[in-house]
Amino acid sequence: MRLSLVPRPTEFYDLFSRAGANALECAKQAEIRFRDYPNSSVSQADLKAIEHAGDAITRELITLLNTQYVTPFDREDIYQLAMELDDVVDYIEEVSELLVLYGIESTTKHAVDQCHILVQAVEQLALVLTRLKGLRGIQEPLIELKRLEDEGDRIVHDAIAALFRDDRIDPLIVIRWKDIYEGLERAIDACETAANVVANIAVKNA
Numbered sequence: 001m002r003l004s005l006v007p008r009p010t011e012f013y014d015l016f017s018r019a020g021a022n023a024l025e026c027a028k029q030a031e032i033r034f035r036d037y038p039n040s041s042v043s044q045a046d047l048k049a050i051e052h053a054g055d056a057i058t059r060e061l062i063t064l065l066n067t068q069y070v071t072p073f074d075r076e077d078i079y080q081l082a083m084e085l086d087d088v089v090d091y092i093e094e095v096s097e098l099l100v101l102y103g104i105e106s107t108t109k110h111a112v113d114q115c116h117i118l119v120q121a122v123e124q125l126a127l128v129l130t131r132l133k134g135l136r137g138i139q140e141p142l143i144e145l146k147r148l149e150d151e152g153d154r155i156v157h158d159a160i161a162a163l164f165r166d167d168r169i170d171p172l173i174v175i176r177w178k179d180i181y182e183g184l185e186r187a188i189d190a191c192e193t194a195a196n197v198v199a200n201i202a203v204k205n206a
Helices: 009-036 044-067 075-101 109-130 139-165 171-204
Strands: none
Touching (some): 044 075, 075 109, 075 171, 109 171, 139 171
């Protein structure tokens, strides 16, 4: 595969913006699915389609990275950011699939609250990605993302504590919901991990 010497930084920025927008769409659809489950208008197939779209964007990013001699940031940072963004969408799709795999009949307020935090976290991440060019105005969304991650941690701790407080709950139900709560927490944490890559890029290019 030949490397191009012609710089194409705009393509990297565009692809990362698309990845952020796709992740946000995934989070919003997952929130609807959890909120209205099992009668949601959003199916698991819908989320899988969004996940596949994210995979396609990731492949485009890696192909562009492998064919460009000149890149806007360090190659390892571009690769890491692409992988972290892919993880965000994967985690959202995977935790939604647990509703089906575990035969969940209806969701909980804690799960819906987590989904709401997740949407807000991905919104901040998507905003950061639109500001990759120039790296200006990223500090405020990074701070807000950290606050949201902390709020998400609080919700999952409360949710798991509530599961173990009620002796009437079937232990299998406890295990299933613990997995779901932790899966949603993983998706929220992945947003902060991806945003931290951008923060590191900003430090390197200051």
